[in-house]
């Protein structure tokens with residue numbers, strides 16, 4: 736896979752075309768970034784872990800009726816996906832207050848959010864992925880009202896499925912980010928990845944606010960043992976979905 740063939744390179748994945756115009760190959764990188772790429776590093780083995788984990792979770796969601804871009808994994812760090820046009824909206828689903836929500840509102844970390852908060856950000860690195868209102872999203876025509884409604888419905892269904900599943904793994908799903916895409920035949924599907932890069936995951940057997948963190952917050956805030964945490968999430972998921 737040479738540079739020339741790349742269709743697109745993001746912070747965590749490279750997308751390659753395949754012989755089938757409807758199918759793309761996503762290569763998951765070990766590169767890690769945070770705070771809009773102001774912090775950069777490498778998490779050894781992350782590419783394989785996030786690809787494998789995402790594959791398990793996409794299959795779980797598909798089995799529960801959620802359409803996704805997932806096809807298969809020809810290698811541990813490579814995923815074949817349906818070609819989609821990404822909706823330039825990052826959907827943030829929050830069950831428990833953490834991260835930017837706490838910074839921006841003063842709500843204490845760990846506050847249970849009822850009902851679950853679904854937020855939208857504009858997927859635009861130059862602008863720093865700003866929080867959107869529903870009206871701004873529609874004004875900017877980032878999605879149609881029908882697409883937005885479907886995105887919110889799917890996001891809440893995905894939250895219910897993943898919260899239950901991670902709970903069975905002894906992990907609390909605090910919050911996560913989703914991206915959706917439109918296939919060439921117009922279907923809205925879940926895209927991107929679901930991994931410790933894109934979720935906050937707390938170990939239910941730990942009460943210490945640093946020790947419980949099993950996600951990219953370990954990298955963002957220099958908590959150490961980043962690789963171990965990612966491996967532990969994968970091990971628990973594989974033990975259940977194998």
Ligand code: TMP
Pocket residue numbers: 827833834835836864910911912932933934935
């Ligand atoms: P936040 O609290 O920083 O807004 O993050 C909310 C969730 O979204 C958290 O699980 C991390 C995830 N996330 C991403 O996947 N990509 C991003 O660029 C950001 C800012 C957050």
